[in-house]
Amino acid sequence: MTHDSLRLYKYNVWANERVFQRLQEVPREVCEQEIQSVFPTITQALKHILLTDHVWLLAMKGDTYENVGKTVGRLSQELEGKGLDEIHAGFIDVSKKFKDFFSQIDLNATAPYSHPTMGTIHAPYSDIIQHVVNHGTYHRGNISAMLRQLGHAGASHDYIYFLFEESQKQNS
Template structure:
């Protein structure tokens, strides 16, 4: 099986492709109101960034209440694509730091949630959740781009694998 770190690398690759694609469109595209799950593309990307922050802190063993307080800092990024990209880049570095310190991603970890209770799972399962969550919301972005009259950009896992193969060759 492919390891969780490679899936995370795919997640980062796909997020960068989306952001780079949006940067090549008219600036207002990211902020235009769309009748969708989120009011704008920048709102989706902010949500994804916040979620990546939350799950990195879960992986790091930070207490739930502390994570929620820390996630509040993302409100200041609303409507600022450059700041969202910067935070995403910083989070990617922090995830890689986590990977360098965590040698066994199949290790069991216990998560506490005030409403859902305790969950015994693995670091790998949480990372796969992060990737799956990102994939879902990149689909939202693609649909929103089409509503606004723009094309999307391919971010399927197989495109990542092809690009990875090309960079080795």
Template structure:
């Protein structure tokens, strides 16, 4: 596995580590209010999952209005519901992998035009890189928030992913 598919595989691996780690903590931990970028760990994970949905729908060619509508529906349905957020993350994994299987060239260009930012022509690879970077940033928020709440975080750095993949091949 190389390139953007490996980066996305890392993103999945890191998200699963976060979800699995959280499941081992007291249930109320993810809902506790924290003075941070988001009011709770659950809210960070909802944001991450919503953003992954937005970019999947964008990469799949959905119109801007459809993308925003589907994101809003998901957020309304999953707010405060870790089970729904985790389920959506699993469904998104399948849908992204499906997208990769249909994508002939990750350097293929795509254009989109959100009203706030204007038109952008970029590659699928660049958007996936953004999805992964966005996830990495917010997994850091989760770790910081967990520590504020008196719980350890879980390592999700890319190098840990590489070591784990090496060990599973070895």
């Protein structure tokens, strides 16, 4: 289980990088162009993924719901007006924090997660990693659809592409 969770998180980081690589290839204004979609802009979708990653990292570290809200609110304000490069740097930073945290815990251990209206669950860290990856995958799909809607190809970030790339690295 632990190996699978770490591989999935590695995929998540890889897939985010694929999206940023693709976004570097389109005109910068595309990321800020407003469209009728799940998010008004690609930049807003990226910020949502980044902020949600912070939510779950803080929750996994045992921070309270209230403190997570305050911290993420502050981070959201700091992201206001930030462009693609700063957002990308935020993704790199949070992935390093996740990896550092993973090195300090047993990924199969269970931790409590409390929500003011949904109550408290006890879930293995590996389940929360799965949630973070699923959330990122969903919204990377939104970004690909938004790019297509704006007349540009999306990024190829399917898990199978990651597996093939990893296999090629191991065989070279």
